[in-house]
Amino acid sequence: MENLNSYLIVSAVLFSIGTIGVLTRKNAIVIFMCIELMLNAVNLTFVAFSRYLGNFDGQVFVFFIMTVAAAEAAVGLALFIAFFNNKDSIDVTDANLMKW
Amino acid sequence: METLFFLIITFVAIISAILVVTCKNPINSALSLIMTFFCLATYYVMLDAPFMAAVQVMVYAGAIMVLMVFTIMLLNIRVDASKKHSHKVVFSLIIGFFTFVNLAYVLFKSRVAVATGPYSADMIKQVGHTELIGKEMFTNFLLPFEITSILLLVAIVGAVILAKKKI
Numbered sequence: 001m002e003n004l005n006s007y008l009i010v011s012a013v014l015f016s017i018g019t020i021g022v023l024t025r026k027n028a029i030v031i032f033m034c035i036e037l038m039l040n041a042v043n044l045t046f047v048a049f050s051r052y053l054g055n056f057d058g059q060v061f062v063f064f065i066m067t068v069a070a071a072e073a074a075v076g077l078a079l080f081i082a083f084f085n086n087k088d089s090i091d092v093t094d095a096n097l098m099k100w
Numbered sequence: 101m102e103t104l105f106f107l108i109i110t111f112v113a114i115i116s117a118i119l120v121v122t123c124k125n126p127i128n129s130a131l132s133l134i135m136t137f138f139c140l141a142t143y144y145v146m147l148d149a150p151f152m153a154a155v156q157v158m159v160y161a162g163a164i165m166v167l168m169v170f171t172i173m174l175l176n177i178r179v180d181a182s183k184k185h186s187h188k189v190v191f192s193l194i195i196g197f198f199t200f201v202n203l204a205y206v207l208f209k210s211r212v213a214v215a216t217g218p219y220s221a222d223m224i225k226q227v228g229h230t231e232l233i234g235k236e237m238f239t240n241f242l243l244p245f246e247i248t249s250i251l252l253l254v255a256i257v258g259a260v261i262l263a264k265k266k267i
Contacts, residue, residue: 007143008207010110014117014136016200021121023192029126029172033133036164037117040140043156045207051147055217056236059152063237066159067248071255073164077171078262084175 007048014041028080028090032073039069106146113139126172130165137161148221151230 014037021034043062050058080090087094112135119132137160144153219232237245 012203016196017117019199020192020196024189030129053216054219060237060241074255074259078259082262
């Protein structure tokens with residue numbers, strides 16, 4: 001078993017890559033996938049800390065994060081479909097109805 | 101041996117995470133993301149959490165990603181390479197770098213000073229990870245578990261209403 005810090009550094013790297021993806025991409029589905037990547041990086045931190053502290057609260061929390069991610073996926077993808085029906089595109093730059 | 105395995109998995113995880121961000125076609129991004137999820141499941145196995153690994157593969161790599169790939173297929177987005185990336189790549193790289201530095205600093209420098217819990221590696225192997233998680237979830241976390249069901253119900257109703265033709 002590796003030590004705690006190596007898991008934390010992997011988690012930090014994955015989270016940063018997810019951040020860069022959210023900031024650079026225009027496709028809403030890819031942005032959504034990058035958010036999932038960030039959620040997973042946090043999950044890895046939770047599990048690593050939980051394992052090293054000998055406490056299962058973190059892993060139960062990961063379970064709830066996965067539930068929230070599933071709900072988020074269902075609602076988010078429905079939103080994308082509704083947006084695509086209106087605009088014929090899922091670029092986030094086309095979501096400018098409220099832009100002044 | 102395990103360090104080598106860890107390094108290989110880390111390499112694959114980070115490369116596929118970079119591919120998620122850089123691929124032009126959303127389907128390729130989705131497949132790379134599935135690869136990352138499998139690497140994370142491997143980490144969970146190495147952290148003595150096999151139940152979390154199974155849930156990761158089934159819920160994330162199975163359910164959520166299938167939903168995403170279906171949506172990508174349903175929308176049938178045309179890939180035009182001209183305007184895929186916004187022009188703020190350098191700015192985003194700087195932000196991402198500072199996020200990494202910040203996270204790494206906080207995670208390294210923070211000393212976890214709480215008392216450790218009762219679950220050791222031997223206990224997990226002896227009793228079983230799923231049973232321990234189940235006991236924890238249905239005793240200490242019973243109320244959040246019940247609230248989760250309401251969340252899922254709301255998500256189902258919301259998805260059905262949003263996907264209708266006329267909102």
